[in-house]
Structure formats: structure tokens, C-alpha cells
Amino acid sequence: MTTPNPRRTIDELKALRALTGDENGAQRVAFTDKWVAAREFLKERLAELPVEVHTDPAGNLWATLRGDSERELLIGGHLDSVPNGGWLDGCLNVLAGLEVLRRINAQYGGKPPVTVRLVDWADEEGARFGRSLYGSSAASGYFDVDQMAKLHDRDGVSLADALLKVGVTLADAPQAQAELKHAAAYLELHIEQGPVLEGLRLPLGAVLGTVGVERHTITFHGQAAHSGSTPMNVRRDAFLAAGRFGQEIYTLAERYGGVCTVGSVKTLPGIVTSVVETCELTLDQRHLNAESLAAMWQDAQAAATRFAEEGGCTVTFADLWKIEPILFDPELIDACEASILEVVPTSHRLPSGPLHDAAEVARAGVPTVMLFVQSLRGISHNKIEDTLEEHLELCVLALDKLADKAVAWIKR
Structure with missing residues (x-):
């Protein structure tokens, strides 16, 4: 049985921080040069795997490991950050998912029982144009091109023009709905961004849904x-x-x-x-x-x-x-908690106050769950955002075990 290497994920997170951050924090604002550099960082690592990599019409980046079944397990996150953001928000999800993808590829010799896909959603934060979950809402179908066309950043640059600079045409974005055609389950890891788990002195929690x-x-x-x-x-x-x-x-x-x-x-x-x-x-x-x-x-x-x-x-x-309150899949919540309990003695179930791409995927009808890892001081969207490295290792292990359970759940 192959196992993931959580230490590698931490090293890659630090390397990404060095590449795309400065003394004020992360600067991976969507559709900027730093964001493009983060995407290239991810693509370089995906090139080491037998995956198909493409960017969909909305600008979301997909890496697909074809399996015996066309039914798909999706693992998602986002590389974009707020200005002067933290080193973990969003990119932990992607790089931990990358490590799970490596483990699945190694275990099954490049051909898992179901197709496994890693997605880097475009502009989850909405920091630049005031509209969060841009890429995932394009995939979910909850997307109004006319409303999006009215959005401008503080410098007067339109969303449409910012997208053109990275090779995306706004009017084509709704075509990203095709990406969820065979999705059977969606998993997302995230730092909590709040104080609940730290207050309970617990490293990990299963998320009930988003407010x-x-x-x-x-x-x-x-x-x-x-x-x-x-x-x-x-x-x-x-x-x-x-x-x-x-x-x-x-x-x-x-x-x-x-x-x-x-x-x-x-x-x-x-x-x-x-x-x-x-x-x-x-x-x-x-x-x-x-x-x-x-x-x-x-x-x-x-x-x-x-x-x-x-x-x-x-x-x-x-x-x-x-966006309305979104509750996650009860069976996947149970699976998430069971995965947590395989790596730590105690789990906790909690709702998510912040928005996440998982909410858009869930309201598109895809069974979804999130896994939270403790945030120190409950602080996020700030350069002091942090999580203990031992907790980061645990969350990668728990996500990996959850992925195994999700694969079995999809196959049944």
C-alpha cells in the first residue's frame, strides 16, 4: 500500500510562498502575474504525472487521471489569494490534492478504479472584482455573463479584459459546466479560517456545509x-x-x-x-x-x-x-469523520462561515464534503495566517484516506 508524503506538500507550500509572496504576504490575486506564476508552478509538478491537463472555458485548471470508470472523483482548491494574504488559504487544498493524486497514481499504476481529477478553481476569492467563486460558479451553472461583464477592479480594469489577458473569453465561461458531467463526488480540504477547532484543541474537523x-x-x-x-x-x-x-x-x-x-x-x-x-x-x-x-x-x-x-x-x-446555505452530503460527512478518526483520536463537525468552491459544486448536484484543519489564532486573509506543521501533515493524511473512501463509495 503506497502512502502520501505530507512533508513534500509542506515543502511545496513554502516554495510557492517564496515564489508568489513578499514581506506583506501572499500576492496571488486572480489573473495577475503572480497568479500565473503559481499556475506554472503547479503545471510543472503535474507534468511528472500521467495526467491530462487543460484549462476550461472559464479559466479553471484541470488535471485528469483516467480510471477504469468514467465516473469521477474531484479534489479541488484554488491558488488565488487576497492581496497580502496567507500562505495556506486555497493553495493548501490544491497541493494536498496533488499529493493525493500522486499516491493514487502510484498505487494503481496510473489506472485507478475511477477517474480522479484535481481542479484549481479560478478566482475563488473575488478579491479583485468583488464576486467570489467565479470559476466554480461557471462550472455549476450559477453564472450570469451580463452581470459579470459589469465588474471592474479598483483600477477600472474589467473582468472581461483581465480574463482576455490570460486567454479566457468571458462569454465562453458557462461552457465550463461540461466539466461536472461525470462528477460523482467532490472533496475539498481547507484551513478553518476561524477559531473553533483551536478552541477545542482539535486539529481536524468535518464540515457540515457552508452558510x-x-x-x-x-x-x-x-x-x-x-x-x-x-x-x-x-x-x-x-x-x-x-x-x-x-x-x-x-x-x-x-x-x-x-x-x-x-x-x-x-x-x-x-x-x-x-x-x-x-x-x-x-x-x-x-x-x-x-x-x-x-x-x-x-x-x-x-x-x-x-x-x-x-x-x-x-x-x-x-x-x-x-448564495443560499448549502449542506454537504451526509454519507460523505460520515466518511470524512471516519477518515479523521484514522489519524487523530477526536473529530468535530462544524459549519463553514467563509465561502468555498465546494458550495458551488454541491449546489450543482455533486455529492460534496469539506475537511477543515485548525487555524492558529483563527486568522486568515492575513500574512500571519498559519497552521502547525504537524497539523498540516495530519490533514494531508486525512484527505488521502477520505479520497480512498470516496473512490469506494463511487464504485459501489
Whole structure:
């Protein structure tokens, strides 16, 4: 029986960090030169295996090890990062999956019982264009080309133009749905990005599903006026209304037991000598219960309208993106927990607050499960993101055992 080499995965993670990071953290933002370099790093290692490598019409990278059956086990992750991100978020999934692919290839002499595929999803983070899960949503079918065509980064570059630079045509992206035609199971490993496992002093956990997300822009419209000559009591200050709303989201989150985040704020005219005429903010709301999530968004709109009226302003709302709560496959959750218990004495089941490509694959109808490994301090999307190396070794072993169980599950 062949076994994976978790130490090799850690060494490759460190090599990728050296290649695509700097003193501020990971810089593998989607469709940039560093992201392209990360893809080349992966391709160099895939070239050592008897796999078919191709990029689908959405820009997702696939490595396929053909098996006796056309039914497929998918193992996925993403190489892209947020700016100044951590060394593990996303790329751990891919490089651990690479190590599992190596082990399966060695064990079966290049011909496993089922086809096994490793996928690097494009732009999971959404850090550049504000729309997470770009590549996996193209594959799942939950993808609107017209809406995507409206997206621009902070430098004014459109998503369509950024894709063209890496050889992808936005209008063709929905053709990526063909990649899931024979998918029978999907596995994804990820750092937890939260404090639960560390608080329980456990290295690994089986994920029940991902919370639902409502993501919107809220724009307050006031009146620009001279900051020196306009009395405070007659100002129509869009930023004042937005600031009051920013406080209110904490009340909303507590009321419903969810989370709410104002992640970005943009003001116009944006100069020190003018009252703010326009203030646009982004709101991210998350909850495991669909009804509570919908109620949080309704209350947010009502609160924004109230604060706008109180300040002599108006407010408009626009949709960015949303996804309903997604529960993972019960049998694969059991298999994930059993795999964990083969490498450590105790497991824990928990939901995922962050979004993951696994949610898109699951809502496309593919049986899915995720495996979490502990995050130190619960911190992610930050250069101090970290996981103990002994825990990284354990998660590679657990993912490998889960892959074996998934292969058997697909064959039955």
C-alpha cells in the first residue's frame, strides 16, 4: 500500500510562498502575474504525472487521471489569494490534492478504479472584482455573463479584459459546466479560517456545509457642499448616514445570530474640503438559516432607508451576489469523520462561515464534503495566517484516506 508524503506538500507550500509572496504576504490575486506564476508552478509538478491537463472555458485548471470508470472523483482548491494574504488559504487544498493524486497514481499504476481529477478553481476569492467563486460558479451553472461583464477592479480594469489577458473569453465561461458531467463526488480540504477547532484543541474537523451569503452595495446620496461654510445642522452628509448604518449592522447580526460586514467604503467627491455627496459601501451578510438571512437583508434595507431620511439623503441598493446555505452530503460527512478518526483520536463537525468552491459544486448536484484543519489564532486573509506543521501533515493524511473512501463509495 503506497502512502502520501505530507512533508513534500509542506515543502511545496513554502516554495510557492517564496515564489508568489513578499514581506506583506501572499500576492496571488486572480489573473495577475503572480497568479500565473503559481499556475506554472503547479503545471510543472503535474507534468511528472500521467495526467491530462487543460484549462476550461472559464479559466479553471484541470488535471485528469483516467480510471477504469468514467465516473469521477474531484479534489479541488484554488491558488488565488487576497492581496497580502496567507500562505495556506486555497493553495493548501490544491497541493494536498496533488499529493493525493500522486499516491493514487502510484498505487494503481496510473489506472485507478475511477477517474480522479484535481481542479484549481479560478478566482475563488473575488478579491479583485468583488464576486467570489467565479470559476466554480461557471462550472455549476450559477453564472450570469451580463452581470459579470459589469465588474471592474479598483483600477477600472474589467473582468472581461483581465480574463482576455490570460486567454479566457468571458462569454465562453458557462461552457465550463461540461466539466461536472461525470462528477460523482467532490472533496475539498481547507484551513478553518476561524477559531473553533483551536478552541477545542482539535486539529481536524468535518464540515457540515457552508452558510448562505447576501452581498450588496448600498449607496447613500447627499449633497456636496463646502466644508468650511456649510453649518452642521443643514448638511446632507451621505457619510453620516453610512456611518450610522455601519454601527447598526452589529445590532442586526446580534438580533439574528448571523454576521454582517461593511467591507469597503467609497466617498465622492472624496476631497477634504467637501461634505460627502455620495457614499457607496459593500455589505456582506451570512447565516446558516435561509429565512434568517433574508430577514437580515430586509432589516438592513429598512435601517439604511431610515438613516438616509434622517440625514436628508436618499439611498439605493444593488445586488452583488448571493448564495443560499448549502449542506454537504451526509454519507460523505460520515466518511470524512471516519477518515479523521484514522489519524487523530477526536473529530468535530462544524459549519463553514467563509465561502468555498465546494458550495458551488454541491449546489450543482455533486455529492460534496469539506475537511477543515485548525487555524492558529483563527486568522486568515492575513500574512500571519498559519497552521502547525504537524497539523498540516495530519490533514494531508486525512484527505488521502477520505479520497480512498470516496473512490469506494463511487464504485459501489
